[in-house]
Amino acid sequence: MMWLTWRQFRAQAIAAAAALAALTAVLVVTGLHLTYLYAASGVSACQAHGDCGTLASDFISQVKSTSDELLFYAGIVVMYAAPAIIGVFWGAPLITRELEAGTFRLAWNQSVTRARWIAVKLGLTGLAARATAGLLSLLITWWAAPLFRAAELATSSSVSISRLEPPLFGAGGIAPVGYAAFAFALGVTAGLLIRRTIPAMAITLAAFAAIQVVMPQWVRPHLIAPLQKTVPLSVASIQELEVGRNGSMLLIGHPPGIPGAWILSNQTITPAGHVFTGPATQACQTGSFQACNAWLAGKHLRELISYQPASRYWAFQWYETAIFIALALALAGFCYWRVRRLS
Template sequence: MIWLTWRQFRVQALAALGAVTAVAVLFAVSRGHLSDLARSAGLNGCAGADACASARADFFDGVQADRLAGVLFYAGAVLLYLTPALLGLFWGAPLIAREVEAGTFRLAWSQSTTRRSWLAVKLGLVGAGSVVTGGLLSLVVTWWAGPIDRAAALPAGSRAAGPSLPGRFAPLLFGARDLVPVGAALFAFALGVTCGLLLRRTLPAMAVTLLVLTAVQVALPMTVRPFYEAPLRKTVPLVASYGHDFSMRIEGGSVRMVQSVDVPGAWVISVGTTDSAGRPWSGPAPRVCLAQNATPQQCLGAVNALRLDQVVSYQPADRYWTFQWIETALYALGAAALAGFCFARVRALRLD
């Protein structure tokens, strides 16, 4: 049974191996230049907040000036979100649905091998291939982006207005680093198999797999991930001034003020404005800010006289690996539940 499964799966496996190899070569060739940028900016071994902030800004200047580095940074994230979907669509969904459509399941399940044994070998072998594929791609992309991720975790300092890239704890990148892509690949594969078993048609199963997986990958960072552990809160004075780190928008009777808050390596979930008593504040704007003959300096002075604060809700950088393990475990538990459902359901699948 293992040999038969390998013969059926070997084309897809070799194609995946070729794709992973091509990606690895592309990222490996450009990694040396990325390391050179980090070295020339003084990022390696920088000491002191000011020195590291300056090196960080210089490094990001160099990365942004290098089009290939910028493209590969975001292409790597897209690839690691796309890979689980492709595995679910082209490896998971057809696993049972194609057998049912072609009628070959009648022969496979009427031999000495039981349905559960047949399914166990299929899930084990192809599922392992999914894990290896997702794991290798995540290893390559995470290794390549190492200098950028380390730079993003450093204090931004006074040059925060310069070009920057999101850190690995940011919602956009968290699911495209380290362990989570492996769990997502396994879950997507199990989801595809389940959809194929229920719908018994390959194309509808592929469509449903894509829809459900997309919904999970969108909903998870928005509704579940922020609360793996209770967020921390940090209060900093709001200082209205000219420059990159402050902006103010007046809309009717409400005011929205934004001041950059530097929490190195953390995932900032929300930033709110409060008054001196700690109550949420959204206006009204000082009268001088609405006067036509008032100068910007007068408006900024009136805002500072309010003594407002910015309250930041965030997950600190030292929780990154905890969150990685939690989310990977959630994906693995989801995959196990779907596999268990498939084992129970396959016994009830009729041969006629």
């Protein structure tokens, strides 16, 4: 049964190995260059005397002016696409092609039990899915490590990078292993329920994409209670100021220096702790910018920031990976139960 499963999976395995080899060559060559730039920037050496903020900001700005920035974002796209591809092209057809062709009966009539049949298919292909995502994530995490080390030291908000933020979090660490396991199990489940390969592939892609939107928006921020910080709002730190026709105001300041943090919310509050909404003085509606600034300075407003610190990155990685592995195991258990009752 192992040999038969390998024969059926061999083409996908060879394609995945070839893609990994090509990506490894690109990432190793460019990653070594990025590591050299990091060492040459002086960031690693400056940590002995603690004056690294400017050097770290300059290093990130330098990277943003090269092709490494494009490669950075390409890596993010690849890491989000890989689990989806695994679910669509490895998971969904795994059982449906046998159901459509009727070849599953041949295996069952040759002393192979249904339990062993589904266990070998899920185990072997699922292991390959997790290994592929894990190796790819290891490469990209290593490549981007200098950028994230600098981001945790940078003082300029214009070059701020947080690997906790949704676009970056799922593109490194161990979370992609959980995503791949879940996407694969989701594809197999869709195939068993729908029994048609193309519709199962479409449903798998849509469902996995929906989960990848829901998780960072409504689940991940609440896995660990966020921290809060209040700082005085200076006129120089105002990022956005809007005055409505009824005199209401929307006032947003630049987040204070919390290197590498994931900013969840940033509100302007009054000394009493209420959200500031105005009303705006006449100086801010029809007067000069200087007069409006002078009026705001007298209000003694503060910024209330809710955030997740950079130090929680690995805690979030483990929590989220555990959630997706648990979901994958639940779906695998359902597939095992479903196959034993197929007619």
